[in-house]
Amino acid sequence: MTASSRPAPAVEAPPASVLLYGEGLHKRFGGVQAVRDISLNVPHGSVFAIIGPNGAGKSTLLNLMSGLYQPDRGRMIFDGIHLVGLPAHKRARLGLARTFQKLRLFKQLSVVGNVIAASHIHHQIPPWQYVIHGGAFARDDARCRAEADKLLRFVGLEARASVLAASLAYGEQRMLELARALATSPRLLMLDEPAAGLNAAEVERLLERIRLLRAGGMTIIVVEHNMDLVMKIADRVLVMDYGQQLFEGTPAQVQASPTVIAAYLGA
Ligand SMILES: Nc1ncnc2c1ncn2[C@@H]1O[C@H](COP(=O)(O)OP(=O)(O)O)[C@@H](O)[C@H]1O
Ligand SMILES: [Mg+2]
Structure with a gap:
């Protein structure tokens, strides 16, 4: 047809x-x-x-x-x-969240930084707080960090949180890509x-x-x-x-x- x-x-x-x-x-x-x-x-x-x-x-x-x-x-x-x-x-x-066949990580960011960056769509603070780093920014930052740590434990990368994403083995990078997708609470x-x-x-x-x-x-x-x-x-x-x-x-x-x-x- x-x-x-x-x-x-x-x-x-x-x-x-x-x-x-x-x-x-x-x-x-x-x-x-x-x-x-x-x-x-x-x-x-x-x-x-x-x-x-x-x-x-x-x-x-x-x-x-x-x-x-x-x-x-x-x-x-x-x-x-x-x-x-x-x-x-x-x-x-x-x-809706997705991972890519060709990984799209921020290689020069830390592992935990990658997860935090992915969670930005749910930041609960007004944009001006980013500029002057007010109290809500600190609370939001701490919340994102705690959430990211939880996700890294879930995918088994908690011990690698502070290394650069570029230094992860390929399989670990795939799991980080999964954690990043999950950071948006899909x-x-x-x-x-x-x-x-x-x-x-x-x-x-x-x-x-x-x-x-x-x-x-x-x-x-x-x-x-x-x-x-x-x-x-x-x-x-x-x-x-x-x-x-x-x-x-x-x-x-x-x-x-x-x-x-x-x-x-x-x-
Ligand atoms: N952005 C694009 N521009 C041109 N052709 C594309 C693009 N994306 C996919 N294609 C073509 O569409 C077809 C299906 O590709 P794709 O969806 O990647 O297949 P699969 O994921 O099943 O391997 C292929 O012939 C591919 O070359
Ligand atoms: Mg494909």
């Missing part, structure tokens, strides 16, 4: 159990249709995985959801709020290949952290190549290929799907 022959989207609202709803999402870069007619339902408190070969459009889909890019067409609703047109920083304030956390480059013990730790976050009520979307991790934590899996949906279902359904096996798992 071509884009122009598609029927107009239904105007009904997604059910209340759905935190993020996407419908008919398209994104083209020049001659590449990176995302083609993707629709998805991410229920509250679930882990939703996106898998597919390199170039399938997974990161682009995350970029559409986080607001780094706007879709050419389609709509997204986050807890009743239409996201299309909203820039990334506004979506962050609504409770309701929806989007992880782009969080296990890439991690050793087996680090993958186990990541798996455990994701489980804890979900148990705490967080909703998580994870793009991942590590099939073992996906099968262990995902409630639903969207399989993409050439920008399109190849399959959507539970991990067991994905593993049993001849289409998926032929196009991806078997490769």
Whole structure:
């Protein structure tokens, strides 16, 4: 079906159990249709995985959801709020956070400094206090520091708090990227290949952290190549290929799907 022959989207609202709803999402870069007619339902408190070969459009889909890019067409609703047109920083304030496949740390800042910098969207003080460093600044600073220490304990980096981010091992940098995303207190956390480059013990730790976050009520979307991790934590899996949906279902359904096996798992 071509884009122009598609029927107009239904105007009904997604059910209340759905935190993020996407419908008919398209994104083209020049001659590449990176995302083609993707629709998805991410229920509250679930882990939703996106898998597919390199170039399938997974990161682009995350970029559409986080607001780094706007879709050419389609709509997204986050807890009743239409996201299309909203820039990334506004979506962050609504409770969307993400990590990047290519890490975006401040290498010349300390580990704890990186987490504090990420929490700025929730600073509870008037802007002029930053300039004159009033009492509220000191209290806010202490609150951010305590929160950052807690997050560093959560990801296992508490002993590394004061070293430069640049001096961390790769796996540690990935965990710092996770702590930074968590510093914004997200309701929806989007992880782009969080296990890439991690050793087996680090993958186990990541798996455990994701489980804890979900148990705490967080909703998580994870793009991942590590099939073992996906099968262990995902409630639903969207399989993409050439920008399109190849399959959507539970991990067991994905593993049993001849289409998926032929196009991806078997490769
Ligand atoms: N900013 C961009 N500009 C041009 N092409 C892009 C851009 N981002 C992604 N693409 C292209 O879109 C396709 C999907 O890429 P991507 O979403 O990164 O796939 P995946 O994350 O599944 O590996 C690829 O062909 C890629 O080269
Ligand atoms: Mg990618």
